[in-house]
Amino acid sequence: MPPTAHAPPAVRTDAPPADPEEDLALVERAQAGDLAAFDALVRRYQERIYGLIYHMTAHHENAADLAQEAFIRAYRALPGFKRDSSFFTWLYRIAVNLTLNFLKQRRHRGQLSLDDLDHQAENDPDLVALISDKTPRREAVLRELQERLNVALQKLSEPHRMVVVLHDVEGLRHEQIAKIMKCRVGTVRSRLHYARQQLQAHLADWLR
Amino acid sequence: MTPDLEQGEKLRRLLALKRHEVPPPGFFEAFPERVRARLLAEAGQPTPAWWERLGGGILNRFWRPVLAGACVVLAAGIWVWQSGRRPHPTPGLAHPLAGEPAVRPWMESSLTPATASGPFPGTPEAHVGGPVPARLGQAPPGLFAPGAGLRGGLVPVAMTGAVSGLTVTGVNASGPRAR
Numbered sequence: 556m557p558p559t560a561h562a563p564p565a566v567r568t569d570a571p572p573a574d575p576e577e578d579l580a581l582v583e584r585a586q587a588g589d590l591a592a593f594d595a596l597v598r599r600y601q602e603r604i605y606g607l608i609y610h611m612t613a614h615h616e617n618a619a620d621l622a623q624e625a626f627i628r629a630y631r632a633l634p635g636f637k638r639d640s641s642f643f644t645w646l647y648r649i650a651v652n653l654t655l656n657f658l659k660q661r662r663h664r665g666q667l668s669l670d671d672l673d674h675q676a677e678n679d680p681d682l683v684a685l686i687s688d689k690t691p692r693r694e695a696v697l698r699e700l701q702e703r704l705n706v707a708l709q710k711l712s713e714p715h716r717m718v719v720v721l722h723d724v725e726g727l728r729h730e731q732i733a734k735i736m737k738c739r740v741g742t743v744r745s746r747l748h749y750a751r752q753q754l755q756a757h758l759a760d761w762l763r
Numbered sequence: 764m765t766p767d768l769e770q771g772e773k774l775r776r777l778l779a780l781k782r783h784e785v786p787p788p789g790f791f792e793a794f795p796e797r798v799r800a801r802l803l804a805e806a807g808q809p810t811p812a813w814w815e816r817l818g819g820g821i822l823n824r825f826w827r828p829v830l831a832g833a834c835v836v837l838a839a840g841i842w843v844w845q846s847g848r849r850p851h852p853t854p855g856l857a858h859p860l861a862g863e864p865a866v867r868p869w870m871e872s873s874l875t876p877a878t879a880s881g882p883f884p885g886t887p888e889a890h891v892g893g894p895v896p897a898r899l900g901q902a903p904p905g906l907f908a909p910g911a912g913l914r915g916g917l918v919p920v921a922m923t924g925a926v927s928g929l930t931v932t933g934v935n936a937s938g939p940r941a942r
Contacts, residue, residue: 591798596797605794610781619790626798627805669784676783676937681776701780724781762773 563629578642586633590596593633597626600643603725604650610720611654611713613705614668621657625650640734647735652716658713672697685761707757715750722747 578599584592606626609618629649634646676682677693686696708716717736719725722743729747733740755762 561919579900590802593802594795594799594940601791604792605786606782609784609786615786619786619794622794623798623801627801630802670781670786672783673785676780679779679783681779682783685773685776697780699778701784704780705779719778720781723778751771751774755774758774758777761777762770 575643579638582633582636586636593630596642598644600646601626604646604708606721607647607650607725608654609670610708610724611658611716613709614666615670616668617657621653622650625653628653644663644731644734648737651735655713655717667702667709669701669705672701688728703758704763707754710757711750713751715746715753718743718746719750719754723751 576612578596581592581596581599585596589671601622605622608621608625609615612618625646629646632649636642640648676697680698682700686693686700708719711719714736718732721732721735722729727735729740729743732743738745
């Protein structure tokens with residue numbers, strides 16, 4: 556089946572797949588004071604939480620600090636964790652709120668501190684299709700493309716950027732995003748549609 | 764494929780680039796340790812007592828000017844209250860002898876011009892730096908004892924007359940009743 560514009564992308568992550576039952580068992584142990592259990596939860600979700608915050612801020616140091624803060628807050632709030640949502644949703648909500656608050660208070664906008672691209676980027680079929688006919692210097696082009704993409708993302712409002720990051724980069728479903736952002740699924744869809752339009756306009760010369 | 768869908772597809776491919784951004788090597792290996800170290804550091808610190816939290820709350824940036832203002836108002840209030848309690852040398856303020864002349868005929872002979880227009884006789888101020896009037900000890904013809912100020916009591920006055928035909932039996936809310 557050919558990919559469509561609305562199909563959620565596959566998420567490339569080295570973290571083990573989230574198992575809600577396993578999460579709850581770890582949560583119960585962590586609630587009882589088992590720091591090793593919480594450590595396991597950190598290892599399980601650190602890449603996703605860091606990735607979410609990094610894609611929102613486009614700043615490695617800020618993302619590292621905020622990701623750490625998100626886990627610390629989660630640990631403090633663990634006694635109040637109820638099972639009306641999964642640990643994954645609950646943790647994401649903490650990270651999302653923390654990031655949105657940080658972005659509201661951030662004074663110096665536009666300063667990027669981008670992570671490096673991994674070695675697989677040059678061979679990613681999606682990216683190869685975009686740049687192969689432009690230049691043989693793939694690495695330099697990818698670096699330029701990365702910067703342009705991050706600048707374009709930073710031009711979006713925080714809620715629109717958050718929806719794009721959660722859906723198109725992190726690979727979450729509309730329903731999951733609605734739960735995390737505490738809004739309706741229709742709101743998620745409309746924000747995603749508008750954000751994509753904005754991104755297409757900002758990156759028009761790359762999408763021709 | 765329509766141009767819109769084609770552009771949407773290209774954008775999706777472009778966004779795939781974001782998933783290839785990775786933090787410096789070793790970051791995720793060290794990250795759990797950093798979180799654990801911070802949790803242990805916080806656990807090692809004693810929980811602040813309620814008065815420390817209260818003190819911290821009062822002395823934060825928002826409450827500091829409010830606290831300073833309250834202190835100023837309190838100090839001003841105490842000063843006004845104290846000055847109201849102290850016997851005032853000027854007759855303009857409420858004093859038992861405020862309506863009377865500062866110097867009475869029975870004092871005139873013993874007061875120097877400097878003290879004649881000064882404080883009331885019998886007050887400590889009246890004795891500082893000046894001669895003590897020889898007749899101050901005698902009671903003036905008035906209701907209050909001289910120099911007693913607001914702390915003074917009634918001067919016992921002997922009843923010289925008699926009320927005939929009236930017998931006071933009690934006092935109620937409407938005042939004394941005569942039969």
